[in-house]
Amino acid sequence: MRSGTPDNSLLRAEHLGKQVTSPDGTLTILEDVSLAILRGESVAIVGPSGSGKSTLLGLLAGLDVPSRGSVWLDGENLSTLDEDARAARRARRIGFVFQSFHLLPGLTALENVMLPLELGGQRQPEQTARAVLAAVGLAERAGYYPPKLSGGEQQRVAIARAYAGEPAILFADEPTGNLDAATGQLIIELLFRLNREHYATLVLVSHDTQLASRCNRILHLRAGRLVATP
Amino acid sequence: MMLLRLSLRQFRRGWKSGELTVIAVALALALAAVSAVGFFTGRVHTAIQEQAGESLAADLVLSSGEPLSPRFAQTARAAGARTVQVMDFPTVLFSGNHSVLTDIHAVSADYPLRGRVRTSQVSFGPADVTHIIPVPGTVWMEPRVLTMLGLRVGDKVRIGNLKARIASVIAYLPDGGFGFASLAPKVLLNIADIPATGLVNANSRVNYKLLMAGTPDVISELKKTFRHHLPAGVEMRDARDSRRELVDAIDRAQRFLGLAALVSVLISAVAVALAARRYATRYTDTAAVLKCLGLTRRRVQMLLLLELLWLGIAAGVSGAVLGFLAQFGLVTALGNLLPAHLPYPSFIPALSAFGIGLALLMGFALPPLMRLGDTPPARVLRRDLVPPPVRGYVIYGAAIFATLALTWWQVRELKLALYVLLGLTLTVLMLGLGAGLLLVILKPLRHGAGAGWRYGLANLSRHRRDAVIQMTAFGIGLMVLLLLGLVRGDLLSSWRTTLPADAPNQFIINIQPNQRTSVERFFTSRGIPAPPLYPVVRARLSAINGVSVTKIHFRDARARHMLDREANLSWSQALPPANTIVAGHWWNAGETGKPLASVEEGFARQLNLKVGDTLTFDLAGTPLSVKIMSLRKVRWDSFQPNFFVELSPGALGGYPADWITSVYLPPQKAVILADLVRQLPALSIFDVDSILEQIRHLMDQASLAVEYVFLFTLGAGIVVLLAAAQATRDERCFEAAVLRALGASRHLIRSATAVEYAALGFAAGLLGALAATLVAWILARRVFSLPYHPDWRVWVVGIAAGTLIVALSGLLATRHVLNAPPVETLRET
């Protein structure tokens, strides 16, 4: 089902709302968020802490389901899919980079990068993974387990893992949030470089306006609503 | 494929990091206990199977309490079978002033017809197959006799009238049975020597046997011929029957040891459940990332299932290896009660151990792990999103189902399994309640001593549930060990103290009518009052109220068993001491000439007898009918000769009887009996004390084996402690770091930990001792009707062992808490 006129947007959200019930009643986290992101575009979602950025990102990436409204990815309504179907879309189309890296501690750097490739049923996951690890400058660290790597290195592995599966779209939630300024800068460079090389669409959440300014477009979130200006 | 690889990687990592260690150790321990029992009983089983063909030393055996008619042997030989005569009876063997109860196995030439006897020249020395039987005047005996009398080959022993030289030590008798089946060691004798012993007459308790061997055709022909012409009291057995009996015996042993192992399995299950819960918590992040990367719920669950499978296999293999090593311990503990040659075990017990391992994992580890499939992927954005909690009924349902399945598997009998579970549940409840109570009592104790004391006790009350679980787990282990190790001996000695100090301790049997005055004079001439002599006549009950007993159906299986054996009849003018009439009346002077009987009430109950019934006995062919005039209650532990059936003095007419008596002789005076035997060699003298000693020795050995299996229970308790320590590991590290950042010394933290675990162990020991005392009291009062004197050693040993074991294990389990640098710990959190 499509709504509105056909367009070439990769990701579209219409009237998204998210409410959660807590012991002290219903809490509205997001209200009436509509947006469209074009193929190859890089978009930053900025806003103060607690404004609902992560929640929005989760909804856009199909990690969570909205209370109201719907999300279209590649013209497919994610809200009508069940969790397993959404998982399949994530495996094929979506990459993630998180503030706290989220590497699997039980796997080496190389195995972490191989993971999405194997999940996607790729033929030679190891070769590809090694190439991507090399691209983030960690060829020598392939056999290391995450706890033995520095924060910056872990995030580079995470970026390699995110791009290894050639996702159509990459979601990054505060990718530099846990890193010092210099390392953060390096990570940003890497993220944008890979995004260019892989022709991917990038949706980035940050409260760092400097980082956001490198994107094609900035969306401002305030208390769960998109606003025109900061 | 990909899941397989991933699960292997995760498993390898989890294994290396120690996250899975506790589950693995718990599993391995449980499986070791189970497979040790399995391997051990399997070996005995195989030994029985291997020797079954020869366990009768023949193909077919006729046996009877009376001499077998020579007709049987003639028929057998005419059919082409070979035959051997055997006489078996218990007797006391003398050497100097020492004596020991033995089983005489007197055989004729050609014994054994199947299998071979092996003998050696020294106890447990190199054994050789022999093709002869002892030459007249010599005996062969099991090493136990030699040990008990301090004899060796070449020495002389006295059997009744016969003085015989020990010519060989028996290493193996095909029909020797297995030690655990017989109390007394075997002595092999040439049947030609029997008259010389003077021990056998019409009233002796001898089992006469005819061994036969031949081709299968001959044997099956003989079986057919004999089956229809067997007189009452003659029993026919073939190899299959005898194997069935042995297999039954070993099955009972297996079930019993299996129960002991089950306790370890169930305590290990607690450790598995605790550890699995923690593993699931630690795994939640990984599950969230995997789902975020596109793994479906089913595949996350599949992944965990595979990991559990690898864990099960790894623990199963280590458990089986451990169990294999541990079964040698059982073999050592039971030592000479076992067949001399035990074949190597099959691997079947290892397989069943795997099954048990999987059941443990499925029942106790799977439920908390399976719910990880429902981890919301959005957890990668918000740490506080957790998978929905597992429903209580899933967790408990799985655990209860697994417990039932495990118990049934070990016990193989529904009713017994339910009883065991009921008993275990009650014990756990009792210990759990006690533990809860102790924690309440401990709480106010916290104020008073130093900081280490306060923190240690505070820690206990904070993790109240964990503390209760640990106390209960240890308490059970300590309880069973205390029961077996100390209380068992207490009960036996308590029983002995209930006996009057002058209760007869020597039984003299086989006194011939013409020897009665010699025996009486023997005692009176030494200043000992002559003990009363009682007549004994052996007879078989053949009919009740004119109906043949073979045609009567008895509800109680034991009744049949009683009828198969011959009964001892006696007669008396007056009601014997230690007897009271409960129905009817004792015969008066005018009735003593009539054929009357008085029957012991238990005997009457089993055979459904009442006053007025007529009993017909068969006295070596002569029928005797008597009318029941009264029922008696007998105090058996008076150690006076007592009889199920007493007859009126005139009932037997002139039928010849043996006489028996019992007398109390203080230990230093007992040596005079050697003189009596020198005078009247055909008397048999049973020393109650030394027989009790033999029984005690047997019980000691058997319970050593059970204790050995229960040691695994204590091990399982330690693993529960490890699991609980691991579950609070992060919290402990954090607290220790905060304390140390605030300036607390390592010493303070160590002493707090020591106090915590020592208190835990103290409580567990206290509970174990309490439970052991309670169970002992119930056993003593309700089951054995004995007074129970609480034993202080139970408390001292229980509390000391509990405190020591738990404190040491606890300090070991938490040593990293001390070693973690505070800065790192604080940063990590």
Ligand SMILES: Nc1ncnc2c1ncn2[C@@H]1O[C@H](COP(=O)(O)OP(=O)(O)O)[C@@H](O)[C@H]1O
């Ligand atoms: N599942 C939830 N339950 C309760 N409160 C939530 C939940 N998800 C988000 N919130 C609340 O919604 C607000 C927005 O959260 P979030 O999207 O994480 O903001 P941001 O990423 O912009 O800091 C916060 O106040 C947060 O506490």
Ligand SMILES: [Mg+2]
């Ligand atoms: Mg956020």
